Amino acid sequence: MTTVIRTAGLVKRYGRTRALDGLDLTVESGQIHGFLGPNGAGKSTTIRVLLGLARATAGEATVLGGHPWRDAVRLHRRIAYVPGDVNVWPNLSGGETIDLLARLRGDGRDEGYRRERARLIEEFQFDPRKKGRAYSKGNRQKVALIAAFAVPADLYILDEPTSGLDPLMEVVFQRELARVRDAGGTVLLSSHILSEVEQLCDRVSIIRAGKVVESGTLAELRHLTRTEVSFAAADAASLGAIPDAHDLHVRDGRARFTIDSDRVAGALPALAQLGVEGLRVEPPSLEELFLRHYGDVVPGPEANPAAPADAAEPEPSEARR
CATH class of the missing domain: 3.40.50.300 (P-loop containing nucleotide triphosphate hydrolases)
Structure with a gap:
């Protein structure tokens, strides 16, 4: 290239x-x-x-x-x-x-x-x-x-x-x-x-x-982020230690956690020992990657809907020679 x-x-x-x-x-x-x-x-x-x-x-x-x-x-x-x-x-x-x-x-x-x-x-x-x-x-x-x-x-x-x-x-x-x-x-x-x-x-x-x-x-950018993993589980007490898992919790009969994208394969043996039969692995979308850099400027529900949008880029003032 x-x-x-x-x-x-x-x-x-x-x-x-x-x-x-x-x-x-x-x-x-x-x-x-x-x-x-x-x-x-x-x-x-x-x-x-x-x-x-x-x-x-x-x-x-x-x-x-x-x-x-x-x-x-x-x-x-x-x-x-x-x-x-x-x-x-x-x-x-x-x-x-x-x-x-x-x-x-x-x-x-x-x-x-x-x-x-x-x-x-x-x-x-x-x-x-x-x-x-x-x-x-x-x-x-x-x-x-x-x-x-x-x-x-x-x-x-x-x-x-x-x-x-x-x-x-x-x-x-x-x-x-x-x-x-x-x-x-x-x-x-x-x-x-x-x-x-x-x-x-x-x-x-x-x-x-x-x-x-x-x-x-996108693969390179996702490699730097966390992937969400979820599977069916009765309660948190039935889960053992899952290596490199973050924010592990159980809600509505499903366990969910996030893991660094390059560590997903290392967690699979532990999940197999738990008897997990169905697994959903969701890499971050482009929208999530984008919001890593712009999430702080997204207006909240209290924002004034009539407020002007971000200022447009200024028009060039020079003329072609």
């Missing part, structure tokens, strides 16, 4: 706001890499820097071996980008917009493109004849997704790409994402849908306050 995206000590300031604070991120070729964090964590700012839409204040960033700011025009021919809120030209039809976006990436005229475009239009159940002003949010997302997938790319940067899609179209999106990965493409996927990331991604990076706080495969 080769490194497709690498940032080291990346810093981005907007006035007094420090949107990125020494971010280190590595994305290898042929992977779907999940990029997780709530609004304001620095995801969109990172993506703007990687696309050459914002210039880093400090640190280093390379994309496909090039500099995202200086080499933006050359790199964009190899990158497909889908934002979370797509705007389209109101007087162009959806089909015309897709063709224009394809031509900006150096394609959109050959027979192979036309076949792929037609296939994706059918898969996404999209009407390309309507004008842009008539499209709903979900249909605007489809325009960007079809344009991104119709022209092969080395790197797909997707920032909340399924926003506004219904569940059926999300299945189509997941299928297309697996297809481009299998064809050798690399994907950086920013998403709030943790189940989607858990199902699709080869690796995950969690960002908080402009820094990557955890990165690795």
